[in-house]
Amino acid sequence: MNGLGRLRASGQPSAPALERTLPLAAAAFWIAWFSWREMARRRRLLAVAAVMLVPVACTVAWRLLGSAQLFPANVMLANLSMLYLTFLTVLVSLAFGITAVGEEIEEGTIIYYWTRPIGRSAIYIGRLVAAQTVAAALLALSLAACFVVMTVGNSGVVTSRFVELYARSVAVVTLGCAVYTAIFAAMGAGLRRPLIAALIYAFGWEAMTGLIPARVQQLTVVFHLRNLVRNTEAGTSSFPNLLLELLRQLRHEAPLPEWRSLVTLLLVMVVVTGLGAWLLRRKEIFR
Amino acid sequence: MTEDARAAEVSIGAADPDAAPGAVLEARRVSKWFGEVIAVNGSSLTVGPGVTGLLGLNGAGKTTLFKLLAGLIEPSQGEVLVYGRRLRREVGLFRRIGFCPESEAMPDWLTGREFIALMLRLMGTPAPQIGPRADAILARLHLADAAHRRIGGYSKGMRQKVKMAQALAHDPDIVFLDEPLNGMDPVSRHEIIALVSELGRAGKTILVSSHILPEIETMTRNIVLIHHGKVLAEGDITEIRDLIRDRPTIVAFTSSDPRRLAAFLAGQELVVGVELDDRGRVVARTDHAVGFYRALPAWLLAEGLPVEEIETLDDSLQAVFDYLVGD
Numbered sequence: 001m002n003g004l005g006r007l008r009a010s011g012q013p014s015a016p017a018l019e020r021t022l023p024l025a026a027a028a029f030w031i032a033w034f035s036w037r038e039m040a041r042r043r044r045l046l047a048v049a050a051v052m053l054v055p056v057a058c059t060v061a062w063r064l065l066g067s068a069q070l071f072p073a074n075v076m077l078a079n080l081s082m083l084y085l086t087f088l089t090v091l092v093s094l095a096f097g098i099t100a101v102g103e104e105i106e107e108g109t110i111i112y113y114w115t116r117p118i119g120r121s122a123i124y125i126g127r128l129v130a131a132q133t134v135a136a137a138l139l140a141l142s143l144a145a146c147f148v149v150m151t152v153g154n155s156g157v158v159t160s161r162f163v164e165l166y167a168r169s170v171a172v173v174t175l176g177c178a179v180y181t182a183i184f185a186a187m188g189a190g191l192r193r194p195l196i197a198a199l200i201y202a203f204g205w206e207a208m209t210g211l212i213p214a215r216v217q218q219l220t221v222v223f224h225l226r227n228l229v230r231n232t233e234a235g236t237s238s239f240p241n242l243l244l245e246l247l248r249q250l251r252h253e254a255p256l257p258e259w260r261s262l263v264t265l266l267l268v269m270v271v272v273t274g275l276g277a278w279l280l281r282r283k284e285i286f287r
Numbered sequence: 288m289t290e291d292a293r294a295a296e297v298s299i300g301a302a303d304p305d306a307a308p309g310a311v312l313e314a315r316r317v318s319k320w321f322g323e324v325i326a327v328n329g330s331s332l333t334v335g336p337g338v339t340g341l342l343g344l345n346g347a348g349k350t351t352l353f354k355l356l357a358g359l360i361e362p363s364q365g366e367v368l369v370y371g372r373r374l375r376r377e378v379g380l381f382r383r384i385g386f387c388p389e390s391e392a393m394p395d396w397l398t399g400r401e402f403i404a405l406m407l408r409l410m411g412t413p414a415p416q417i418g419p420r421a422d423a424i425l426a427r428l429h430l431a432d433a434a435h436r437r438i439g440g441y442s443k444g445m446r447q448k449v450k451m452a453q454a455l456a457h458d459p460d461i462v463f464l465d466e467p468l469n470g471m472d473p474v475s476r477h478e479i480i481a482l483v484s485e486l487g488r489a490g491k492t493i494l495v496s497s498h499i500l501p502e503i504e505t506m507t508r509n510i511v512l513i514h515h516g517k518v519l520a521e522g523d524i525t526e527i528r529d530l531i532r533d534r535p536t537i538v539a540f541t542s543s544d545p546r547r548l549a550a551f552l553a554g555q556e557l558v559v560g561v562e563l564d565d566r567g568r569v570v571a572r573t574d575h576a577v578g579f580y581r582a583l584p585a586w587l588l589a590e591g592l593p594v595e596e597i598e599t600l601d602d603s604l605q606a607v608f609d610y611l612v613g614d
Contacts, residue, residue: 021379022410116406117410177418284361
């Protein structure tokens with residue numbers, strides 16, 4: 001085959017070496033690398049980025065209307081972080097998670113990965129990591145823009161407590177994004193119509209159950225995310241969190257230790273990632 | 288004559304499920320069903336080096352058998368072996384396999400070269416070889432000029448070539464080509480046919496699927512007929528062609544100058560009839576499909592006749608199947 005034949009003759013390894021499987025980390029990295037570029041070129045990115053401007057606009061309004069007297073910076077940031085945790089993180093994760101693997105299956109392009117010497121777990125992990133990082137980057141950029149708007153020409157608000165709350169918010173939003181994206185990616189890999197199930201889960205189970213003042217709310221991701229933010233002084237300043245805190249105290253419930261929430265979230269992420277990879281291994285396409 | 292008897296009549300060396308010396312691909316009593324629908328039904332098949340055509344009408348189970356052999360789906364019953372091993376359990380074997388799918392889906396946001404480079408990288412090709420290999424295969428398929436353009440902007444024929452390029456770039460020993468000539472212009476068809484024949488002569492194992500007998504005929508004489516999920520016959524195409532000698536092949540051309548094309552074709556000895564159909568296409572009939580397809584690119588180039596797409600409206604396969612199953 002012309003040049004190809006020459007290449008084989010000069011540099012090809014022997015038959016056993018020819019049949020080596022590509023290491024999982026290397027395969028996942030290259031799949032993630034190209035998936036990032038793909039996601040960056042999809043219109044979905046622009047649509048989600050536009051939604052991410054909403055909290056920034058709220059922060060601008062807060063500055064322009066002089067609401068700082070009514071809502072001090074810590075309170076504003078706490079409320080913003082709740083907006084991110086309870087709504088925006090879920091929304092962004094849904095947009096990128098459900099399509100992470102599901103779109104490749106739906107479009108049929110996954111066949112090009114399936115005919116390579118790589119495990120399907122590597123394909124799954126590569127796509128998932130790309131979706132998680134793009135979604136988390138959008139959320140972090142949006143939070144950073146809010147921080148800039150709140151602090152530029154307003155250096156008085158930058159206290160150690162404010163910085164701590166901001167840093168914690170970014171960390172928890174990033175963690176929440178990773179967990180939700182993993183959940184939605186598994187749905188995308190396993191279900192025929194994942195969007196309906198994902199919407200029911202996100203805005204039914206998570207939104208409703210997460211507000212029930214009983215142990216059942218511990219079965220939601222949002223509970224554990226809130227728990228990680230709540231354990232700061234300013235965390236109780238957000239309105240929904242304040243209500244929950246009052247209810248919890250009325251019931252004499254001890255707050256869940258942070259480490260338990262952290263372990264629970266990491267465990268959920270690992271389990272759903274394993275489940276998603278398993279579903280992809282069993283998947284068959286006929287296009 | 289019974290179905291089995293007719294199948295045996297045209298068979299030359301049907302697969303032995305217990306021993307198949309020299310077999311590269313082997314299906315042993317493979318079945319695949321989806322719910323209550325049986326797509327492939329207890330088929331056995333052995334494929335060795337050279338070009339083998341997998342022929343079947345649309346819906347015959349050809350694509351399912353193709354994907355079973357390529358390890359993309361798991362058989363409900365039976366087993367599929369590649370070099371005597373199970374591909375689904377040893378994905379490393381994919382280094383020796385190239386797969387060109389029928390599906391039009393491609394990563395449209397990548398350039399042709401980026402796509403080939405990614406596929407090579409995932410094949411485990413050493414980094415210094417990726418660029419030269421990508422360039423070599425793109426040049427071999429006459430896509431060098433379009434290498435840095437996005438696939439989304441490619442014509443149907445170019446997309447088909449890129450699909451082939453990714454299947455061949457790593458110089459595999461086994462190549463699966465699912466309907467590779469779909470939507471190609473005459474010159475590209477000629478190039479692909481020549482390439483497939485060259486690969487077969489080089490000792491590669493090439494399995495080509497199609498629902499159009501004359502297409503396969505231009506690439507190989509060794510065919511497998513599949514009908515209603517069963518391997519009906521395997522053997523030399525001459526024996527199959529004998530069954531349908533008196534049926535003309537019908538070819539439709541989409542052209543910006545249909546009248547000039549029709550007038551030219553009408554003057555050729557190999558063409559027994561020409562007409563324009565209600566979609567404005569030129570429809571030609573020939574009794575010598577192989578000679579017709581071989582001569583076609585030269586005719587079109589020499590006369591400067593514009594042809595955007597060729598479709599074979601061939602019902603000759605149906606005639607073969609009708610004969611074999613006794614309809």
